[in-house]
């Protein structure tokens with residue numbers, strides 16, 4: 060286990076702070092008669108069935124964290140990283156290119172960065188998020204992540220008809236720390252479209268539910284913005300205001316409540332700060348993108 064962990068942290072170039080936290084966490088777990096068997100049980104369960112039940116895992120992860128007095132965020136990330144070893148074998152067995160596994164597991168590093176910035180510890184506070192990668196039902200290509208989901212609602216436009224429950228491909232935008240340039244974006248859709256059509260016979264109709272599709276963002280982003288171009292590809296069919304500013308961490312990488320102390324180093328952050336100062340809501344949107352039309 061330690062050999063794989065060390066390889067993984069080096070291979071994906073984790074920062075020294077995270078490497079140390081995760082390796083220390085592993086050492087403590089390995090030395091303890093209570094915690095080491097719990098990790099082995101989780102890994103065995105996952106190897107037996109990739110559709111493992113997270114309800115069995117969560118109490119075990121909590122018990123490890125409490126026994127050793129380590130942050131739950133760090134323990135969770137450590138267990139998820141150890142699980143990616145078997146996931147790699149699943150990709151091999153299924154004949155799926157290792158590069159897709161690599162792009163997918165990079166998400167753990169993005170989540171680690173997020174957790175370090177927001178909570179000051181290496182780890183993840185969205186453990187559940189990674190389950191669909193581990194279940195081999197979410198796949199990452201270049202800058203985006205994709206999974207099949209049932210469509211919500213009814214849609215009829217420009218020859219595209221969708222009914223409640225129809226299979227569509229949901230798009231997720233990870234926090235890669237790099238920009239969402241147009242070329243990579245189009246390549247992500249192209250690769251996903253080919254992969255889902257050939258493997259799952261799934262037509263390339265994409266949907267996205269995100270704070271990045273909140274229609275008001277269009278008034279807050281500058282011309283030439285990558286996010287603006289991303290938004291304009293979607294037909295935003297539903298959107299809602301959030302009740303409060305709890306989701307601000309997504310843009311500001313902090314839970315800071317004082318608007319005057321939020322970082323204002325980018326134009327999008329400055330626009331959001333202005334909006335909050337004016338007491339205006341933030342929100343999210345749900346959009347549809349017909350890939351065949353994007354090409355035409």
Ligand SMILES: CC(C)(COP(=O)(O)OP(=O)(O)OC[C@H]1O[C@@H](n2cnc3c(N)ncnc32)[C@H](O)[C@@H]1OP(=O)(O)O)[C@@H](O)C(=O)NCCC(=O)NCCS
Nearest residue numbers: 232233234237238239269270284285286287310325326327
């Ligand atoms: C997707 C993402 C990479 C796009 O970034 P981008 O390519 O820089 O986007 P744009 O070109 O539209 O950026 C326009 C401006 O907004 C800033 N910006 C965009 N996303 C930002 C973010 N998440 N945090 C801070 N600033 C951001 C850019 O730095 C740029 O600032 P500038 O005008 O001062 O140079 C970025 O928004 C991101 O990492 N988001 C987090 C992932 C996420 O929230 N996913 C959705 C989960 S539901």
